Amino acid sequence: xxxxxxxxxxxxxxxxxxxxxxxxxxxxxxxxxxxxxxxxxxxxxxxxxxxxxxxxxxxxxxxxxxxxxxxxxxxxxxxxxxxxxxxxxxxxxxxxxxxxxxxxxxxxxxxxxxxxxxxxxxxxxxxxxxxxxxxxxxxxxxxxxxxxxxxxxxxxxxxxxxxxxxxxxxxxxxxxxxxxxxxxxxxxxxxxxxxxxxxxxxxxxxxxxxxxxxxxxxxxxxxxxxxxxxxxxxxxxxxxxxxxxxxxxxxxxxxxxxxxxxxxxxxxxxxxxx
Amino acid sequence: xxxxxxxxxxxxxxxxxxxxxxxxxxxxxxxxxxxxxxxxxxxxxxxxxxxxxxxxxxxxxxxxxxxxxxxxxxxxxxxxxxxxxxxxxxxxxxxxxxxxxxxxxxxxxxxxxxxxxxxxxxxxxxxxxxxxxxxxxxxxxxxxxxxxxxxxxxxxxxxxxxxxxxxxxxxxxxxxxxxxxxxxxxxxxxxxxxxxxxxxxxxxxxxxxxxxxxxxxxxxxxxxxxxxxxxxxxxxxxxxxxxxxxxxxxxxxxxxxxxxxxxxxxxxxxxxxxxxxxxxxxxxxxxxxxxxxxxxxxxxxxxxxxxxxxxxxxxxxxxxxxxxxxxxxxxx
Numbered sequence: 001x002x003x004x005x006x007x008x009x010x011x012x013x014x015x016x017x018x019x020x021x022x023x024x025x026x027x028x029x030x031x032x033x034x035x036x037x038x039x040x041x042x043x044x045x046x047x048x049x050x051x052x053x054x055x056x057x058x059x060x061x062x063x064x065x066x067x068x069x070x071x072x073x074x075x076x077x078x079x080x081x082x083x084x085x086x087x088x089x090x091x092x093x094x095x096x097x098x099x100x101x102x103x104x105x106x107x108x109x110x111x112x113x114x115x116x117x118x119x120x121x122x123x124x125x126x127x128x129x130x131x132x133x134x135x136x137x138x139x140x141x142x143x144x145x146x147x148x149x150x151x152x153x154x155x156x157x158x159x160x161x162x163x164x165x166x167x168x169x170x171x172x173x174x175x176x177x178x179x180x181x182x183x184x185x186x187x188x189x190x191x192x193x194x195x196x197x198x199x200x201x202x203x204x205x206x207x208x209x210x211x212x213x214x215x216x217x218x219x220x221x222x223x224x225x226x227x228x229x230x231x232x233x234x235x236x237x238x239x240x241x242x243x244x245x246x247x248x249x250x251x252x253x254x255x256x257x258x259x260x261x262x263x264x265x266x267x268x269x270x271x272x273x274x
Numbered sequence: 275x276x277x278x279x280x281x282x283x284x285x286x287x288x289x290x291x292x293x294x295x296x297x298x299x300x301x302x303x304x305x306x307x308x309x310x311x312x313x314x315x316x317x318x319x320x321x322x323x324x325x326x327x328x329x330x331x332x333x334x335x336x337x338x339x340x341x342x343x344x345x346x347x348x349x350x351x352x353x354x355x356x357x358x359x360x361x362x363x364x365x366x367x368x369x370x371x372x373x374x375x376x377x378x379x380x381x382x383x384x385x386x387x388x389x390x391x392x393x394x395x396x397x398x399x400x401x402x403x404x405x406x407x408x409x410x411x412x413x414x415x416x417x418x419x420x421x422x423x424x425x426x427x428x429x430x431x432x433x434x435x436x437x438x439x440x441x442x443x444x445x446x447x448x449x450x451x452x453x454x455x456x457x458x459x460x461x462x463x464x465x466x467x468x469x470x471x472x473x474x475x476x477x478x479x480x481x482x483x484x485x486x487x488x489x490x491x492x493x494x495x496x497x498x499x500x501x502x503x504x505x506x507x508x509x510x511x512x513x514x515x516x517x518x519x520x521x522x523x524x525x526x527x528x529x530x531x532x533x534x535x536x537x538x539x540x541x542x543x544x545x546x547x548x549x550x551x552x553x554x555x556x557x558x559x560x561x562x563x564x565x566x567x568x569x570x571x572x573x574x575x576x577x578x579x580x581x582x583x584x585x586x587x588x589x590x591x592x593x594x595x596x597x598x599x600x601x602x603x604x605x606x
Contacts, residue, residue, distance in 0.1 A: 050558060051557050225395045238544065
């Protein structure tokens with residue numbers, strides 16, 4: 001008979017693992033349920049969607065550890081009477097689920113779990129340029145460049161769709177160009193990161209989650225008009241960009257949590273395309 | 275290189291710059307005249323630029339023709355005054371609708387472009403078409419206020435600024451007031467392209483009724499065609515029966531969404547918030563669908579509509595809608 005562990009104890013153990021690097025953060029908090037709940041199993045995911053919560057409950061897991069909060073980025077007061085909010089709240093209460101958000105501290109480790117997860121999801125591990133910007137840890141957040149076998153953008157887009165199962169991706173750039181050096185971003189993409197990628201003239205494929213369209217997407221388009229159309233950008237979507245990292249989070253937690261099963265439940269792409 | 279050659283080349287460069295400046299001046303003056311066709315003028319200007327020295331004779335010829343012109347010229351400032359007068363709402367003190375880049379109101383116009391955004395491509399196409407006034411709905415320098423934050427040392431920023439300056443362009447944003455107009459000028463263009471202008475409209479709930487019920491899968495295909503976009507994204511059951519539609523907000527929760535079967539909106543604010551709520555609305559059993567289009571697809575037709583509107587009170591120069599086009603594609 002294994003020892004019992006509560007949600008709070010799981011979180012404490014995560015804090016212990018991170019040691020002095022742990023920082024109190026508004027995005028690393030319980031967002032639903034009682035921290036004193038005895039854990040029956042742990043599910044990790046990008047976001048606690050109704051579907052993810054349902055799958056967790058169905059597989060006997062009552063602690064859900066996610067990057068995104070339980071009720072979108074809004075307050076419960078603001079969401080009151082909203083059908084999605086009410087349904088989810090009832091689902092959580094009925095199944096005595098606990099949602100703990102694990103965002104900033106997961107992202108602040110020396111190994112960038114989000115970068116590593118996405119790299120593995122893409123099957124790009126062997127192409128990763130280690131120590132490209134930071135010499136100590138291969139998957140340091142700065143080491144986000146890849147030397148790929150030369151491929152046409154058209155082939156690359158097909159590969160992305162199939163490999164990540166994301167029919168809803170979007171692309172900028174001429175499908176006939178060849179790409180061979182990629183820069184990989186995850187999370188909300190900022191113009192500063194685009195400027196950094198473009199400062200390396202060899203980078204010809206930029207992979208991002210999503211961006212403010214009139215910022216990075218239009219800047220990139222102007223850049224192509226200015227310098228020639230030999231680069232491309234693939235927007236894979238926020239979920240596709242962030243979810244594999246929570247697979248890594250599950251793998252990491254298994255190294256120090258043995259009382260209960262830990263599993264990644266992918267949220268999957270929210271879109272379909274006509 | 276010996277100093278003699280260097281001096282000679284230096285003089286040549288200076289001379290050619292002077293020619294260019296002179297020629298730009300001349301272009302402004304001569305474009306008053308419709309006696310010279312725009313095409314002919316552009317051909318002449320091209321020859322002048324390339325030939326360098328030959329410009330002098332070309333210029334003389336132009337000046338003699340300008341002399342017999344009686345056509346009315348119009349400046350960028352005068353066009354802006356007319357826009358302000360015709361838009362029908364007071365011009366705001368604080369607004370993003372300002373000049374972008376080096377242009378000044380005294381620039382004599384040769385032609386007007388309307389566009390969703392003054393992308394570099396739209397600027398180049400405008401120059402080619404002989405339009406030196408660009409009225410653009412969204413920012414020019416990639417941030418809402420166009421103040422150049424974070425772009426101080428950015429080479430593309432410098433290039434675009436210089437492109438506007440050296441081509442004597444006048445770029446002005448037309449966002450707040452085109453939306454504030456009654457009816458909203460962007461919305462007017464959107465409704466037309468969506469075919470909603472002939473639909474039954476519930477004003478209180480901002481909901482349109484389609485002529486007949488259709489599945490979400492089929493309606494998404496229709497939207498794709500109407501908006502000329504292969505990169506739209508959909509949330510909801512493809513078999514959902516759709517009769518009512520709404521142009522929704524990209525925030526959570528959405529205006530219109532509680533009343534319409536399908537809400538169409540642009541650029542989620544952001545996917546992790548807006549789209550996740552949509553997914554949960556559907557998972558919670560609500561019979562709703564959402565169609566997500568790019569910012570450009572949502573608003574560009576409203577700037578085509580703007581060109582039509584401008585033509586009702588500007589006849590001195592040609593007015594032309596130049597699409598910046600959807601930035602995204604998907605189908606391989």
